[in-house]
Amino acid sequence: MRSCEIVGWGTSLPDRIVRFGDEVRYRIVDDLSHLDMLVDAAERALARASVAPDEIDLVLGASAAGVQPIPCTAALVLERLTLTGHAAAFDVNSTCTSFITALDVASRYLEAGDAETILIVSGDVGSRFLNPDQRESYELFSDAGAAVVLKRSSDPQRGxxxxxxxxxxxxxxxxxxxxxxxxxxxxxxxxxxxxxxxxxxxxxxxxxxxxxxxxxxxxxxxxxxxxxxxxxxxxxxxxxxxxxxxxxxxxxxxxxxxxxxxxxxxxxxxxxxxxxxxxxxxxxxxxxxxxxxxxxxxxxxxxxxxxxxx
CATH class of the missing domain: 3.40.47.10 (Thiolase/Chalcone synthase)
Structure with a gap:
């Protein structure tokens, strides 16, 4: 057991809805950015956890396609949250399962004592990469953001x-x-x-x-x-x-x-x-x-x- 617990979580979902038959998809509008959505989810997670941005030890970006090639998405999210603090920031990418990989990595940092509070931010704007000629994928994807705040748990049965x-x-x-x-x-x-x-x-x-x-x-x-x-x-x-x-x-x-x-x-x-x-x-x-x-x-x-x- 690698001791950790989720102390806060937040999500961000675009208001724009697209329907394909009975199925519903969410797509961001042109004046909303990928980074806006990630930061929104992160701020909601931090608020729920009652954690200030300067208390974060590590930010893990866990998106399939980042905001830009350099710097990492985690650093861009951190910049929007605070210009001070002491956090490290880097990205983890296993495309669609990036959050699971990031949670695995975060639990190891917490177990080792290298961090006390970790923010994981996931989300993609798949709609901006879709090919209308490939109907199968064009009608499948939604845009969304999600974030969790993890802490080392005092309960050895959690993690x-x-x-x-x-x-x-x-x-x-x-x-x-x-x-x-x-x-x-x-x-x-x-x-x-x-x-x-x-x-x-x-x-x-x-x-x-x-x-x-x-x-x-x-x-x-x-x-x-x-x-x-x-x-x-x-x-x-x-x-x-x-x-x-x-x-x-x-x-x-x-x-x-x-x-x-x-x-x-x-x-x-x-x-x-x-x-x-x-x-x-x-x-x-x-x-x-x-x-x-x-x-x-x-x-x-x-x-x-x-x-x-x-």
Missing amino acids: VIASAQRTWPASAHDTEIRGGLSRSPAQVYADADPADYLFDMDGRRALLAMMRVLPEFFAAFHERSGVAHDDVALWVPHQASAALGPMLDRLGIPADRRVDEVADFGNMVSASVPFMLARALDAGRVGRGDTVILCGTAAGLTANVLALRL
Whole structure:
């Protein structure tokens, strides 16, 4: 057990709603920035935790696509929160599961005594990277931000019970944005393929890859961690697509103890897991002493799972 507890959480959701049939998606307007949304979520989390920005020891940015290449998104968020203080700031990126990776990293800093208070900020504006010609992805994504404040817990029964992460590189190009950094920098944009700067996904190939590897990955996690399905109050998976339900069924996760709100919110990329966790906490669906599992898949192909006792 790596001792830590969530003492505050906050979310930010755009007001603009786009409907595709019965499904609802949230998209930011032109005068709202990615950074605005992240800072809004961070300020809400800090207020709920009664923590001042200058009390933060570490800010972890956990977005799939950052605000800009340099500096890191965490530093830009910190700049908006305070110009003083003593915090370090850096980004953690495992695309859609970046929050889970960041929570794993944060718990290790807290356990080691290197930090007392950590802010994790996640969120993406996927709508600004979408290709209208790829209907599957164009109608799937929502924009959102989410943040949590973590502290080392005085209760040894609260914290990260176990975690696992793995990448299958044979599927590295199933989901990608190729342009924008060193592979295709801005100065070559005029001669580059414009599609390289938009989200590109082979949904069928990605799904088949996930179906092949996830059962064994999750079975190994449960065996190694000793966390049984009956121990888990709620599973909070990345809201990847409409295939989420069948995939969770395949993994044997009970329908009454899992979050599946893809139809109402879509794929919020890195904000997906913390946003849904915050909703569950706000609704009282889970609370102190409950074990939750945060999990999901991401580009790479990467899978994450983390068991947290609240």
